[in-house]
Amino acid sequence: MTARLQLAGVSKAYPGVVANDDISLSVAGGEIHAILGENGAGKSTLMKIIYGVTTPDAGEIRYDGKLLEAHSPGQSRALGIEMVYQHFSLFETVSVAENVALCLEGRLDLPALRLRIRETAARYGLAVDPDRIVMDLSMGERQQLEILRCLMRDPRLLILDEPTSVLSPQAVEQLFTVLRRIAAEGCSIIYISHKLDEVRALCHAATVLRGGRVTGEVDPRQATSHELAVMMVGSDLPIPERPASTPSATPRLSLRGLSGRPLGLAGRRLQDISLDLFGGEVVGIAGISGNGQSELAACLSGEALCPAGQVLLGETPVGQMRPDARRRAGLAYVPEERLGRGAVPGQSLTANTVLTGYASGLVRHGMVRFAEARRRASAVIERFSVKADGPGALASSLSGGNLQKFILGRELALAPDVLVVAQPTWGVDVGAAAFIRQRLIDLSRDGAAVLVFSEELDELIEICDRIHVLSEGQLSEAVPREEATKDRLGALMTGGELGPVAEPAE
Known part of the structure; x- marks a missing residue:
């Protein structure tokens, strides 16, 4: 034939x-x-x-x-x-x-x-x-x-x-x-x-x-x-190391009664979402695509203002702040869509480093410090084993997985107090995925609070200290890692065990 x-x-x-x-x-x-x-x-x-x-x-x-x-x-x-x-x-x-x-x-x-x-x-x-x-x-x-x-x-x-x-x-x-x-x-x-x-x-x-x-x-x-x-x-994969978690005494990120449609009528309504995220821990948000993940992430990053309720970084209300103000307050964000949102395709890795590093010494008195930006981009390329033709390479020239490693490395270089990351290993090979997951664990154990949106249940069970499920815009109670199974999380993803929901006012 x-x-x-x-x-x-x-x-x-x-x-x-x-x-x-x-x-x-x-x-x-x-x-x-x-x-x-x-x-x-x-x-x-x-x-x-x-x-x-x-x-x-x-x-x-x-x-x-x-x-x-x-x-x-x-x-x-x-x-x-x-x-x-x-x-x-x-x-x-x-x-x-x-x-x-x-x-x-x-x-x-x-x-x-x-x-x-x-x-x-x-x-x-x-x-x-x-x-x-x-x-x-x-x-x-x-x-x-x-x-x-x-x-x-x-x-x-x-x-x-x-x-x-x-x-x-x-x-x-x-x-x-x-x-x-x-x-x-x-x-x-x-x-x-x-x-x-x-x-x-x-x-x-x-x-x-x-x-x-x-x-x-x-x-x-x-x-x-x-x-x-x-x-x-060509070799065995590393086994992630998970030192014991020592959560901070007070939350680094808090959500209080977050409700409404931050992305408009076509988007999912969020329903009274409350959450405390402490330094020293990785917390996962699981759920079937379209159940409010994009809306919740937008409220956290500042891409959308909170319709109702509060978002607090430490004790500072940021729910009505722009993304740049939230970054200056210690929040870093890795969106699920790499090209166009995580990085500008037609710009170099150096320029893409400036996009989120302006508040950490790359811009002074309105002037971009390109030499420092190139140095920082080169350091990310080396540390995260990004396959790229140097810091001058265009973001669009990288494979999807290598661009993901660069974007995550760029955000980690900011030493954030809070990191929100969506689909961290989307399109990333098994070796790079293991590396990325280890870096998220390491960041949390260094004292940062890490919130991970992922539809990979195995990934969440591997790296998270506790996991919530988002279903129809409602957040479940936390499931401790030792009690998290794919069956239990799957039941929550389809709406089980979430409890009664009061219909919020328009």
């Missing part, structure tokens, strides 16, 4: 780095094929070559047995090749239906398109409302929209780059059902993920990259997650 996709000797080099080095692999029709590797191993470059965004320096690509020479993404789509990027490509100020319309040919008929979107979403079990504005969607909802846009074009080869990074466990199972269904219909799927348990559960084959080269091929169903991780990083 002719393979759907064949690569032979594909290579691509950039100044100072060989991204892909003599890569060969084959993907059969209806096969779900994983591409594994550390951040910077060459996975994204290879996918861009297949999709036609990047031209290889050497090698050949065959699609259904035919040589696929220099081609564009438009030509790829005409052949039935679709790709969902790790960083979404959506227009935020228009509706879901209008975003879908932009990827379809023919005359625009919005009423008919809305109906078609609803039918396709229902067929595949996706929660996509064609009338919602994209800027009001959670990251998980945006992921589903990206996948639906591809499914609307009946793909024959679907490339997914970290598709479950921001999905809840329930949404992941739903997505797997979708992927198995379209694979059974003959569509081949290239699946990039750092979640090895998911790869083992879903994929029929896996190719492992390290340093831009193929270092192994394996049936992931016959391997353990540990074996796959060792193949990726």
Whole structure:
């Protein structure tokens, strides 16, 4: 049988780095094929070559047995090749239906398109409302929209780059059902993920990259997650160290009766949220995407003002303060959306360091101290093993995982009293994820208060001293780490044990 996709000797080099080095692999029709590797191993470059965004320096690509020479993404789509990027490509100020319309040919008929979107979403079990504005969607909802846009074009080869990074466990199972269904219909799927348990559960084959080269091929169903991780990083993974927590005597961050819709009527209503966060501890916020995480994070960071209730840093009310005032008061924040919110894509790592370091010596008397900013950016690159071409590299040139490491390192360099971080290891390889989790634990044990929003229950159980669950805008009581299990947290995520809720006034 002719393979759907064949690569032979594909290579691509950039100044100072060989991204892909003599890569060969084959993907059969209806096969779900994983591409594994550390951040910077060459996975994204290879996918861009297949999709036609990047031209290889050497090698050949065959699609259904035919040589696929220099081609564009438009030509790829005409052949039935679709790709969902790790960083979404959506227009935020228009509706879901209008975003879908932009990827379809023919005359625009919005009423008919809305109906078609609803039918396709229902067929595949996706929660996509064609009338919602994209800027009001959670990251998980945006992921589903990206996948639906591809499914609307009946793909024959679907490339997914970290598709479950921001999905809840329930949404992941739903997505797997979708992927198995379209694979059974003959569509081949290239699946990039750092979640090895998911790869083992879903994929029929896996190719492992390290340093831009193929270092192994394996049936992931016959391997353990540990074996796959060792193949990726070339060594055993470190075991996180968790010294005993010694909480501060008074809270570093307090929420008092936080209620309302901070992101407007389309967003989730927060319902009487109260929380004390002490120095010396890591506290987790679990929950299914769309249950108020974005709204609560916005209230904490200052991206939205608190509709009702209080946010206190120490004893200082900050609920009506701008983000810069909160940063000067000791708060640091890592958003879940790296490009555009965590970092400016077209600016250098040095400039991105200034964005949040202005209050810690990088700006004096209105003048930017660029030499100090470069030094600080270089220190973050070195300490966090960020694969980048120095502090002058553009943020957009980094892989997703390396950019995440840089953003987190930039915030830790500020020595914050309180760190709020959303999805800290989204799209990060297993080795880097272990490093990041250790740094969060270390920061807390140095006296800071750390609040982590994550849909990775294993991650929260590993690093947190206690965990709350956010469900339908309501925060559960804390679950101590020693009592936290995936079953118990899962029950809370679906609304169990939360208790009665008084409906707040509009």
